[in-house]
Amino acid sequence: xxxxxxxxxxxxxxxxxxxxLRRTGFVYALDDVSFIVNKGETLGIVGExxxxxxxxxxxxxxxxDPTDGKVIINGRDxxxxxxxxxxxxxxxxxxxxxxxxxSLDPRQTIKEILEEKYLIHGKRIGNLVPEISDLxxxxxxxxxxxxxxxxxxxxxxxxxxxxARAISLEPEIIICDEPVSALDVSVQSKILNLLLELQRILxxxxxxxxxxxxxxxxxxxxxxxxxxxxxxxxxxxxxIYNNGQHPYTHALLSSIPVPDPESRRKRIVLKGEVPSVxxxxxxxxxxxxxxxxxxxxxxxxxxxxxxxxxxxxLTACHLxx
Amino acid sequence: xxxxxxLDVSDLRIDFHTEQGKIxxxxxxxxxxxxxRILGIAGExxxxxxxxxxxxxxLLPKPVSRIVKGRALYNDQNIYDLPVSDMRSIRxxxxxxxxxxxxxxxxxxxGIGKQLIEIYKLHFxxxxxxxxxxxxxxxxxxxxxxDPDKVMKKYPHHxxxxxxxxIMIAMSLACEPDILIADEPTTALDVTVQAQILDLIRSxxxxxxxxxxxxxxxxxxxxxxxxxxxxxxxxxxxxxxxxLTLFKYPRHPYTIGLLxxxxxxxxxxxxxxxTIKGNVPSLQDMPDGCRFASRCPVAEEICKKxxxxxxxxxxNHTAACHLADTKFFEKKGFI
Numbered sequence: 001x002x003x004x005x006x007x008x009x010x011x012x013x014x015x016x017x018x019x020x021l022r023r024t025g026f027v028y029a030l031d032d033v034s035f036i037v038n039k040g041e042t043l044g045i046v047g048e049x050x051x052x053x054x055x056x057x058x059x060x061x062x063x064x065d066p067t068d069g070k071v072i073i074n075g076r077d078x079x080x081x082x083x084x085x086x087x088x089x090x091x092x093x094x095x096x097x098x099x100x101x102x103s104l105d106p107r108q109t110i111k112e113i114l115e116e117k118y119l120i121h122g123k124r125i126g127n128l129v130p131e132i133s134d135l136x137x138x139x140x141x142x143x144x145x146x147x148x149x150x151x152x153x154x155x156x157x158x159x160x161x162x163x164a165r166a167i168s169l170e171p172e173i174i175i176c177d178e179p180v181s182a183l184d185v186s187v188q189s190k191i192l193n194l195l196l197e198l199q200r201i202l203x204x205x206x207x208x209x210x211x212x213x214x215x216x217x218x219x220x221x222x223x224x225x226x227x228x229x230x231x232x233x234x235x236x237x238x239x240i241y242n243n244g245q246h247p248y249t250h251a252l253l254s255s256i257p258v259p260d261p262e263s264r265r266k267r268i269v270l271k272g273e274v275p276s277v278x279x280x281x282x283x284x285x286x287x288x289x290x291x292x293x294x295x296x297x298x299x300x301x302x303x304x305x306x307x308x309x310x311x312x313x314l315t316a317c318h319l320x321x
Numbered sequence: 322x323x324x325x326x327x328l329d330v331s332d333l334r335i336d337f338h339t340e341q342g343k344i345x346x347x348x349x350x351x352x353x354x355x356x357x358r359i360l361g362i363a364g365e366x367x368x369x370x371x372x373x374x375x376x377x378x379x380l381l382p383k384p385v386s387r388i389v390k391g392r393a394l395y396n397d398q399n400i401y402d403l404p405v406s407d408m409r410s411i412r413x414x415x416x417x418x419x420x421x422x423x424x425x426x427x428x429x430x431x432g433i434g435k436q437l438i439e440i441y442k443l444h445f446x447x448x449x450x451x452x453x454x455x456x457x458x459x460x461x462x463x464x465x466x467x468d469p470d471k472v473m474k475k476y477p478h479h480x481x482x483x484x485x486x487x488i489m490i491a492m493s494l495a496c497e498p499d500i501l502i503a504d505e506p507t508t509a510l511d512v513t514v515q516a517q518i519l520d521l522i523r524s525x526x527x528x529x530x531x532x533x534x535x536x537x538x539x540x541x542x543x544x545x546x547x548x549x550x551x552x553x554x555x556x557x558x559x560x561x562x563x564x565l566t567l568f569k570y571p572r573h574p575y576t577i578g579l580l581x582x583x584x585x586x587x588x589x590x591x592x593x594x595x596t597i598k599g600n601v602p603s604l605q606d607m608p609d610g611c612r613f614a615s616r617c618p619v620a621e622e623i624c625k626k627x628x629x630x631x632x633x634x635x636x637n638h639t640a641a642c643h644l645a646d647t648k649f650f651e652k653k654g655f656i
Contacts, residue, residue: 042591048511154600184365184538189582189594196591211511218584219591237590255516257541259583261564269520270513273483 004037009069027277029055031229042206044220052229053209057175094166098178100158104150111146117168139164156187175207228285235313245315324355327532333391344604346372357530361547369556370536374502414444417493421505423485427477434473440495460491483514502534555612562638572640574617619653
């Protein structure tokens with residue numbers, strides 16, 4: 001059952017310049033992105049910087065108003081809600097941020113940080129300590145953390161506090177925006193385990209945004225690969241790895257360093273860099289870096305085609321169809 | 322054939338004097354860099370890998386830090402004892418460094434061309450301006466920058482992260498150094514650009530038979546690029562070996578735990594990852610014995626009391642562990 005549906009979502013940021021700050025163009029951060037997320041699953045979103053993955057998360061959260069398109073949660077269009085309704089929605093939709101050093105208020109104690117959610121939503125006034133202690137225990141921290149301030153914790157512990165805050169109102173959907181990229185490897189594995197465990201216990205639905213394909217593959221049921229504001233391929237996690245079709249997916253997979261010196265492979269090293277999002281190339285957006293690009297790729301923009309064998313596997317590439 | 326050792330660091334100890342008291346950031350660090358090889362230094366944040374690298378460049382912040390003991394032999398001279406003027410002729414010319422953040426390493430108010438030419442002015446004062454500009458252009462072309470003439474006139478903010486890192490590489494290789502120290506050169510970059518930059522460093526290394534110290538927290542990067550590896554933990558060396566041996570037969574419980582905790586692309590999604598329990602102890606409050614003892618799944622009494630020395634585990638392979646022994650680990654159900 002689809003809990004979240006994104007339909008033709010577009011987000012253009014205006015670029016202004018000159019003395020009168022007239023609009024000189026747009027940054028096409030998200031261009032016609034559609035997908036569904038089923039209840040209890042994790043959709044991983046992977047891509048390089050500037051591909052629009054964070055904008056996508058923020059559009060779903062309502063932190064940005066989309067230029068066009070819809071975000072449907074539990075059958076209700078939530079893309080253009082007023083602030084009152086938005087607040088109601090946030091009971092069901094929460095976010096974990098990338099930088100655990102900036103996403104916690106340095107002047108609040110952990111108790112205050114966690115209480116704030118309940119107070120804003122008028123959930124309960126009075127003694128919240130039992131609930132908050134329970135939360136803290138759930139994310140694997142000691143109860144004496146409550147009276148401390150964020151600077152007394154390490155990155156991993158702060159990320160746990162961020163997770164406690166996100167699950168405090170028992171939401172159904174959590175958007176995780178690069179939750180482990182600021183952490184060390186040994187801490188990263190603990191946070192990933194915690195997220196998986198919470199999902200199992202609370203039946204959470206995750207949208208997991210990251211630039212690290214091996215992390216995304218580890219936590220996701222399905223993965224969407226993004227490039228320059230578009231989804232280029234979406235499929236089951238194992239299919240992306242074993243049976244990826246889009247040339248960009250191949251390049252991304254082969255550029256990930258594997259901790260095994262015996263498997264030094266022939267890598268596909270992409271030429272050049274990601275083009276500017278302000279004037280993306282005509283036709284397929286990947287054509288400037290694609291080794292297999294044909295004439296059609298420069299002329300026509302491919303839409304997401306269904307794979308004949310597996311209707312859940314969509315690829316936006318002319319060469320496969 | 323015995324490889325020539327270009328840099329020999331031994332018994333290095335570096336203290337930081339902070340408001341909270343003395344912190345021993347690096348202790349008992351020994352390693353050798355061989356001619357034409359890439360040495361990887363791996364470890365998590367705070368393990369002392371960057372401090373070690375900065376000490377070789379003599380760029381440690383003063384007066385907060387102090388090299389208490391140890392030496393770094395380069396061409397039979399101890400880098401730590403050299404007078405400042407001699408060090409200036411080595412730094413950038415014989416031993417150069419690439420930093421993690423290419424935006425902060427470049428000067429934002431000077432053009433790329435000016436910054437490149439500055440290197441030649443400093444190290445080759447005999448050249449004419451025209452020759453310096455030509456050499457800079459050649460260098461930019463070598464590191465694969467499109468339209469080098471235009472880029473010479475640009476400023477760092479005009480360029481992308483990958484391009485800036487290429488400029489940094491061009492600068493650090495301009496004088497054809499013997500040793501290149503790359504401190505997390507690709508951490509700020511995307512994976513596809515990371516692959517390009519690492520390829521570039523490797524191709525230069527192979528062409529000029531330069532030696533490279535590659536510092537990174539990413540064991541994948543180490544495995545794909547390095548010949549020898551040093552794994553550091555909490556200011557000390559946990560394990561040293563060549564790359565093949567280290568990844569195939571890790572002996573130190575920390576290396577074993579670290580390797581296990583990396584999510585694998587080939588693994589099944591949504592499985593619980595093995596972890597290393599606990600956290601890195603604070604540098605102000607290090608345990609007496611083995612620094613990994615409190616987190617080690619096989620630790621025994623001796624680990625808490627005595628600092629382990631480097632024990633030989635085979636040819637060119639040492640681990641700082643009292644207990645490192647496959648049979649013992651198997652008995653404990655650890656591997």
